[in-house]
Structure formats: structure tokens, C-alpha cells
Amino acid sequence: MLNLRLIRxxxxxxxxxxxxxxxxxxxxxxxxxxxxxxSLVQEIESVRAQVNELSRRVGQLRQRDPQAAEAAKGxxxxxxxxxxxxxxxxxxxxxxxxxxxxxxxxxxxxDIPEGVDERGNxxxxxxxxxxxxxxxxxxxxxxxxxxxIIDFDRGVKLAGTRxxxxxxxxxxxxxxLIAWMLDLHRNEHGYTEIxxxxxxxxxxxxxxxxxxxxxxxxxxxxEDDVWLIPTAEVPLVNLHRDEILEPxxxxxNYVAHTPCFRREKMAAGRDTRGIKRGHQFDKVELxxxxxxxxxxxxxxRLVSHAEDVLRRLGLPYRVVQLxxxxxxxxxxxxxxxxxxxxxxxxxLEVSSSSNVGDFQSRRANVRFRRAAGARVxxxxxxxxxxxxxxxxxxxxxxxxxxxxxxxxxxxxxxPYMGGVSTLAPxxx
RNA sequence: GGAGAGGUGGCAGAGCGGCUGAAUGCGGCUGUCUUGAAAACAGCUAGGCCUGAGCGCCUCGGGGGUUCGAAUCCCUCCCUCUCCGCCA
Numbered sequence: 001m002l003n004l005r006l007i008r009x010x011x012x013x014x015x016x017x018x019x020x021x022x023x024x025x026x027x028x029x030x031x032x033x034x035x036x037x038x039s040l041v042q043e044i045e046s047v048r049a050q051v052n053e054l055s056r057r058v059g060q061l062r063q064r065d066p067q068a069a070e071a072a073k074g075x076x077x078x079x080x081x082x083x084x085x086x087x088x089x090x091x092x093x094x095x096x097x098x099x100x101x102x103x104x105x106x107x108x109x110x111d112i113p114e115g116v117d118e119r120g121n122x123x124x125x126x127x128x129x130x131x132x133x134x135x136x137x138x139x140x141x142x143x144x145x146x147x148x149i150i151d152f153d154r155g156v157k158l159a160g161t162r163x164x165x166x167x168x169x170x171x172x173x174x175x176x177l178i179a180w181m182l183d184l185h186r187n188e189h190g191y192t193e194i195x196x197x198x199x200x201x202x203x204x205x206x207x208x209x210x211x212x213x214x215x216x217x218x219x220x221x222x223e224d225d226v227w228l229i230p231t232a233e234v235p236l237v238n239l240h241r242d243e244i245l246e247p248x249x250x251x252x253n254y255v256a257h258t259p260c261f262r263r264e265k266m267a268a269g270r271d272t273r274g275i276k277r278g279h280q281f282d283k284v285e286l287x288x289x290x291x292x293x294x295x296x297x298x299x300x301r302l303v304s305h306a307e308d309v310l311r312r313l314g315l316p317y318r319v320v321q322l323x324x325x326x327x328x329x330x331x332x333x334x335x336x337x338x339x340x341x342x343x344x345x346x347x348l349e350v351s352s353s354s355n356v357g358d359f360q361s362r363r364a365n366v367r368f369r370r371a372a373g374a375r376v377x378x379x380x381x382x383x384x385x386x387x388x389x390x391x392x393x394x395x396x397x398x399x400x401x402x403x404x405x406x407x408x409x410x411x412x413x414x415p416y417m418g419g420v421s422t423l424a425p426x427x428x
Numbered sequence: 429g430g431a432g433a434g435g436u437g438g439c440a441g442a443g444c445g446g447c448u449g450a451a452u453g454c455g456g457c458u459g460u461c462u463u464g465a466a467a468a469c470a471g472c473u474a475g476g477c478c479u480g481a482g483c484g485c486c487u488c489g490g491g492g493g494u495u496c497g498a499a500u501c502c503c504u505c506c507c508u509c510u511c512c513g514c515c516a
Contacts, residue, residue, distance in 0.1 A: 037478095041477070041485080042478065045486090046484080051497085052485090052497080055446075055496050056497085057496090058496050059496090069496085072496070076496040077495095077496060079496095244474095244475085372457060372473090373458095373473075376475080
């Protein structure tokens with residue numbers, strides 16, 4: 001949610017910033033509705049003040065001068081009627097305004113690249129050398145089936161297209177990755193581990209910006225009106241909803257592992273091969289709530305924490321900065337990490353880290369105080385995947401495969417695999 | 429799921445339908461005193477809205493209603509607690 005006051009006071013700046021996204025935005029409607037709302041509020045409040053004054057007088061007069069009291073009552077009643085009528089108009093205007101406001105994306109940071117879509121993204125740097133093979137590396141769907149660790153057919157049998165089953169050492173390898181990543185972020189990067197609900201109420205989805213715009217991509221239980229989370233970012237960002245954080249509470253650093261559920265309506269038909277894009281996948285997510293002036297440097301730190309995972313796994317990757325036109329709805333600035341998958345021969349987005357400024361804390365009504373008695377402010381929020389499991393799994397399998405079709409387990413994961421250091425076909 | 433009790437400020441806890449945005453206590457902040465601290469005393473101590481300051485408006489779990497006027501009465505939903513049932 002953008003600050004309405006900012007839109008009102010500096011509409012041209014806001015308009016210019018939003019234009020960089022290359023999407024139409026109904027800013028003029030917002031301004032007109034705001035104008036209308038303010039004039040209605042003024043009118044209603046002044047009439048209501050009169051009603052309050054009259055009521056006070058009725059209270060004083062009712063013993064002393066019943067007749068005058070009755071007169072005041074009549075006057076007040078008429079005014080009250082007016083307040084009610086105008087109040088309904090105001091409610092309509094406010095609903096319309098909130099609706100428009102809810103659809104406005106965040107303002108891109110001034111220092112990010114210009115661009116219309118992903119073609120405008122900029123590769124910041126790369127790490128590691130893609131491995132050279134003296135045989136033709138297989139894609140993970142072949143490796144997975146030959147090893148008996150990825151079962152596509154039975155996934156479809158159980159839940160339909162875009163679902164799969166991990167089996168044996170495949171399931172174990174994912175679990176090892178999860179446990180190892182959580183430990184890394186907790187022990188070395190200073191995050192607090194959270195186990196959140198995997199379903200949330202509607203207003204929680206609104207708070208992190210998933211609703212109203214991305215309704216089509218969410219799963220939902222209509223009977224209880226709860227929504228399956230598409231990322232742990234949703235519950236984590238809303239953890240302190242409607243709270244005023246004590247001085248000294250920031251920065252808050254959270255890590256959570258959750259499944260993520262996405263209907264992928266917008267990406268229908270894309271990436272249908274393998275486990276790159278499914279309706280259900282696991283992810284280890286990092287979320288920070290920080291003082292506004294620190295959020296830019298905190299983003300750098302967050303990205304480095306995600307990078308650390310790839311480095312320790314020995315997986316070559318590149319850091320991509322998103323241009324203004326490719327930025328997510330809530331984001332101010334975003335860096336993606338793309339890992340090299342030698343089997344399918346593409347760069348896979350395993351992580352996306354964003355500074356969202358106060359966009360989410362405004363929507364979720366999260367506030368903090370710098371000192372006792374100081375005014376309340378909205379903290380900045382940041383989120384980043386570290387990492388998304390299926391794509392990490394793809395990179396591990398394809399990178400560490402051998403000519404005979406077995407796969408070496410990266411050294412850091414062996415202790416988490418109960419000592420297993422090789423994925424082989426017969427293994428259970 | 430059934431029965432009962434209850435939801436008021438950071439916490440505890442009052443509140444005949446009218447000067448109660450809310451007594452009182454605790455906690456917190458500031459000041460006096462003190463070398464310093466404690467104690468004592470005094471003051472302050474919710475959030476939000478608006479041509480931004482005006483003896484302005486809103487909020488006592490959410491929403492709706494009655495009334496000139498609702499924390500206080502009515503309806504409804506949500507949540508918490510106790511007991512019973514069920515259960516990973």
C-alpha cells in the first residue's frame with residue numbers, strides 16, 4: 001500500500017515512479033476519490049460535532065427545562081439523519097478508494113535499471129565456473145527416474161498435472177537440504193526459526209500484497225475462507241500485524257521452511273517438464289523487518305545469505321538485478337539468484353530477494369517506535385528465498401551427476417544424509 | 429462438537445445510558461531531592477483521521493441495531509477460559 005498522503009502531496013513524483021513499471025495505474029481516480037473523501041469527512045465531522053454538542057445540552061436541560069430539551073432533541077435528530085445519509089456516501093467513496101489503492105504497486109527504487117520486462121534485467125556478477133563434463137550431462141527428470149527418486153506418473157495419479165512424488169534418497173536429499181539450510185541461517189546468519197500456519201485468513205493475504213491482485217494464483221478453502229500460502233513470506237510478514245514493536249526490537253530476522261502452493265494459472269503451459277515449476281513446492285524463506293534507513297544495506301546482506309547457500313553447495317550462479325519493468329508488485333528493489341543447471345542447460349531462478357520498503361508493513365499495520373514515547377513508524381520489510389527446494393535439487397542432481405548415472409552428495413549434506421554420499425539406482 | 433463464564437488502556441482492574449478516551453493500582457518516561465542509586469514527592473504515559481491543531485472527529489473484541497446521546501441496552505459473528513465429549 002502506498003502512502004496516500006504521498007500520492008496527494010507529490011502526485012507527479014509518484015506518477016513518474018510508477019510509469020517506470022510500464023503498467024497503467026489509476027492514479028487520477030485515486031486523487032479524485034481522495035478529494036471527495038476529504039470533503040465528505042469535513043462535512044460529516046462538523047455536523048457530528050453539532051450533534052454531540054446538542055446531545056450534551058439535552059443532558060443538561062432534561063431536568064431543568066424539558067421543553068428546551070425536546071427542541072434540542074428534534075434538532076439533533078434531523079442533523080443525525082444527515083450524518084447517516086452522508087455517511088453512506090462516504091463509505092462508498094472509501095470502499096472505492098481502498099479498492100484502487102490496493103491495486104497500486106510499490107514505487108521502484110530510483111537506482112534500479114530501466115526496462116520494460118525481464119529483458120531489461122542486469123547480470124550483476126557471477127560466481128563459480130560451470131562444470132565441464134566429459135560425457136553428456138542428463139537433465140534431472142532422466143536422472144530422477146533412473147535413480148527412482150522422482151516419480152512423475154504417481155504424482156499426477158495422486159493430485160494431477162504439475163505434481164510429483166519424491167522417493168527414497170530423493171525425498172531424503174530434499175529433507176537434508178531443508179535441515180541444513182535452516183541450521184545455516186539460524187546458526188551462522190542469526191535468523192530466528194519460525195513454524196507458521198500453512199493456511200491464512202484473507203486479510204493476511206491482503207497484508208503481504210498477494211490479494212487482491214493475485215487471487216487467481218492462490219488455492220483457497222471456500223468453506224472456512226482460509227488460503228494456502230504461496231510462500232512463507234505471507235505469514236512471516238504478517239507475524240507482527242497490528243502490533244507496535246518496542247524500541248530495540250528491530251531488526252527482526254526470521255527463517256521458515258514451508259510448502260508453497262501455487263495454482264500457476266499465469267504460467268500455464270510453461271516449464272511443464274521436470275520439477276522446475278509445480279503446484280506444490282518447498283522453500284526456505286528469509287524475512288527481515290528493519291529500520292527504514294537500513295533496508296538498502298539489509299537487502300545486500302539478505303542476498304549474501306542466499307548466496308552463501310549456493311557457495312557452500314558449490315553451485316555456480318549469477319546475481320541478476322531486476323529492472324523497473326520486471327519488478328514484483330510489492331518490491332522496491334529485487335535481486336534474483338540464478339543457478340546453472342547443466343542438464344537442462346539453463347539458469348534457474350532459485351532465489352528472489354526484495355526490499356519492499358514500508359509497502360507491506362503499511363498494509364499489515366506493523367509499526368515500531370525508535371524510543372519510548374517517540375512517534376510510531378512503519379518498518380521496512382525484506383524477503384528472500386534461501387532457497388527454493390526443487391530448483392536447488394535440480395542443480396544438485398545435474399551438477400553432481402557422474403557418467404554412470406549416479407550422483408555425488410555435496411559434502412555439506414552428507415552428515416544430514418546419515419552418511420550417504422552417493423545416490424545410486426538400487427539404494428533405498 | 430455440547431454446556432457455562434468472559435472479552436475495557438503495556439499489565440491488573442472499576443465503570444446508575446449523559447462533563448468517561450475512560451476511576452484506581454502496577455509498570456514506563458520526565459523532573460525535584462541525592463556524589464550516584466533506592467525511597468519519597470510532582471507531572472506525563474493509547475492509536476488513528478482531516479483544507480493538520482480544533483475546548484474537531486473516530487475507536488472500550490468485529491459488525492449491525494435502539495436512542496438526542498451507548499464502554500454501558502438489543503442482535504450477530506469472532507476469540508479466550510472452565511467443564512464434558514472426541515482425537516493426531
